[in-house]
Amino acid sequence: MLASLNWQPIWLTLELAALTTLLLLLIGTPLAWWLSRTRWRIKAVIEALVALPLVLPPTVLGFYLLLLLGPHGPVGQLTQALGLGLLPFSFAGLVVASTLYSMPFVVQPIQNAFTAMGPRPMEVAYSLRASPLDAFFTVALPLARPGLITAAVLGFAHTLGEFGVVLMIGGNIPGQTKVVSVAIYDYVESLDYASAHLISALMLLFSFVVLWLLYRLNRQLNPDNERHPS
């Protein structure tokens, strides 16, 4: 039964989720740090922008992204001018869309972890001759680890499950943009319930195992449940 399964959407989905999570951690961590430390008024604006995907229907986000990235949109014209071609209906376009769409799920847990830490650990590090960058990597990041793990799990899981944005910006091109959620939809549309069942069950199992492993890892790394500096 597994032999007859089309694995392509599954690999594509995992690739997309992994790449998106990685990108989000790279972008989201500095952004979360800045949001947790800044006193600028613009902070509220940025926070609201980051949180938008939480409340917007995915189709709205997808629609605007399509306009922005499309041949007549400003970003689309830029990518064309740079020789990168157009992003919509490509894997790269999916990565960009997923990154924006899953942003709040990554930024918010990290920001909360940084905020809960307070200013003291960094001050202690400075008094021990660590420069701000040094202190960020050796104190702030280790202390925020539970938040970072939560962020990675949520970002990954959320990207696995996205559908609306994918459909708007990626379409349904096998091997390029046809991810699991779209494939399942296809199977159901064509009344191939057996395949839909199989791929859905696999997704369910996989998601559960990943989440369970990560939470268990987090628990093992924090035997004392010490999250704040004493």
Added chain:
Amino acid sequence: MISGHYQHRLGEFQLDACFELPATGITALFGPSGCGKTTLLRCIAGLQQADYGQFSLGGQCWQDQNQCMPSWQRPIGYVFQEAGLFPHLSVAGNLRYGYRRIAVEERRITLEEAVEATGIGHLLARRPAHLSGGERQRVALARALLTSPRMLLCDEPLAALDHQAKEQLMGYLQQVVDEFRLPCLYVTHAPHEVARLASHLLLLQQGRVLASGVPAQLLTRLDLPLSQRHDAESLLQGVVAEQQAGFGLSRVRCDDIDLFLPQLQHRNGSPVRVQILARDVSLTLERPRDSSILNILPCQIDALHNNGQTYALVRLNLGSQQLLARITQLSAWQLALQPGQQVFAQIKGVALV
């Protein structure tokens, strides 16, 4: 010599503190809550940006109008009120955090020395979460020492500790300051800590320096708020002269007078500092006979302070040292006390600090 001047406005609060302090021993920054002592310490550490700041230690300028050394370059060791140990590192990891960041040729204090001086050898493998409050502060002190600082800054390091842990940590701190010859600025609002530790005192009030000097002198200045407190006290310097084991007493010689204290562990000839609460001192015009009070000292009235309240403060000359007595206004009036007059001070309680 430590000298500095900081000006900073924080809402309604205005810090404007200009000071010159000795670069040896422990200087207590003392004052009521909200007087700006912690803010001043943070400015000196570079953790707080002041509107105007100028600071130098031993001729080396850390900041003035033109330059400001960032906090992570200042050669200070900072001990915070709540220790601030890194929970993700073991005690040894905490100690090495600062140590690793000091160039080898600039290290003057070794891991062994710091561990030894703070008595934390048995704790190295532990996690901070498994330490008592006193142990945490000792680790924090050792960690600060391991950056081989030029100056130690302590922000109420005893505030969260119980009595026994306080006494113990004060012992370690004194020892560390003596052994490594580190000047130390010590923020506190506890008079007992000033009496026990400080060799110099900087009094702060509402963001300004009220007085700076030797604690024994500032404590007995009648124009300062220290002498107005209900726990106003004087400090006397003496040496242990004799043990009277049969009575469980020790005789301490202060200049040319004798004080009897509950038996001390010190050897004869050891210098000691004793504190006497002003409210434990009463005055008589003639030497009382048949009194149960042991310490009755002849002295001369130096000054009287009458603030129109129930009590009057009397400062007494006792050889080259000074003693404070708090008596009622009525008594002062009935005895017709005058500066220059010879009286006898009856001391009900003397304690070693």
